Amino acid sequence: DVKVTQSSRYLVKRTGEKVFLECVQDMDHENMFWYRQDPGLGLRLIYFSYDVKMKEKGDIPEGYSVSREKKERFSLILESASTNQTSMYLCASSLPLGTANTEAFFGQGTRLTVV
Amino acid sequence: LAKTTQPISMDSYEGQEVNITCSHNNIATNDYITWYQQFPSQGPRFIIQGYKTKVTNEVASLFIPADRKSSTLSLPRVSLSDTAVYYCLAFSEEDSSYKLIFGSGTRLLVRP
Numbered sequence: 001d002v003k004v005t006q007s008s009r010y011l012v013k014r015t016g017e018k019v020f021l022e023c024v025q026d027m028d029h030e031n032m033f034w035y036r037q038d039p040g041l042g043l044r045l046i047y048f049s050y051d052v053k054m055k056e057k058g059d060i061p062e063g064y065s066v067s068r069e070k071k072e073r074f075s076l077i078l079e080s081a082s083t084n085q086t087s088m089y090l091c092a093s094s095l096p097l098g099t100a101n102t103e104a105f106f107g108q109g110t111r112l113t114v115v
Numbered sequence: 116l117a118k119t120t121q122p123i124s125m126d127s128y129e130g131q132e133v134n135i136t137c138s139h140n141n142i143a144t145n146d147y148i149t150w151y152q153q154f155p156s157q158g159p160r161f162i163i164q165g166y167k168t169k170v171t172n173e174v175a176s177l178f179i180p181a182d183r184k185s186s187t188l189s190l191p192r193v194s195l196s197d198t199a200v201y202y203c204l205a206f207s208e209e210d211s212s213y214k215l216i217f218g219s220g221t222r223l224l225v226r227p
Contacts, residue, residue: 042218048215094215109156109158
């Protein structure tokens with residue numbers, strides 16, 4: 001059974017803290033994604049990575065950075081957490097386009113609250 | 116990237132067929148169309164993907180007309196458990212990668 005695992009289901013952090021959200025996939029997928037989801041705004045792409053050490057900005061990268069040192073792990077970093085980063089964060093992975101199946105698999109999400 | 120437009124919400128009753136239409140007027144030649152379903156407090160789940168004409172699986176059908184400027188997700192005989200948000204995506208390969216861009220989705224409510 002395919003799996004994308006996010007390290008925490010719920011997190012509470014203080015303003016100004018450095019926050020790490022971890023995501024691990026066991027499907028040997030090249031592509032990995034980080035989204036945030038807020039009421040009424042749908043899913044918004046923060047960053048994605050199409051290979052180890054490769055990353056590209058999504059629509060809302062400000063205030064975030066990412067790290068992909070190993071194929072199976074994609075980390076989202078909030079350098080200095082702020083209250084407007086309180087949100088549900090979702091990680092996903094997929095095979096590259098051109099392969100037989102480009103379905104994206106999502107983790108269960110991390111609900112981050114910054115106080 | 117093709118921008119997609121869907122209705123914000125739809126209501127239906129158990130046992131009915133539900134059709135959700137998505138507009139993607141500037142879809143590119145290499146773009147695929149994919150639909151995802153999301154339940155509260157869960158990540159989205161892939162439903163179906165197509166390029167043109169009709170695709171059917173055990174969950175849904177996807178109709179794409181010849182001009183590919185729109186697509187319709189068809190859910191046969193919905194049940195209460197089909198209440199969810201449905202997202203339409205058009206994506207393509209850019210350079211060596213591709214982006215999955217979600218819109219706001221269509222919130223489907225199935226009533227008894």
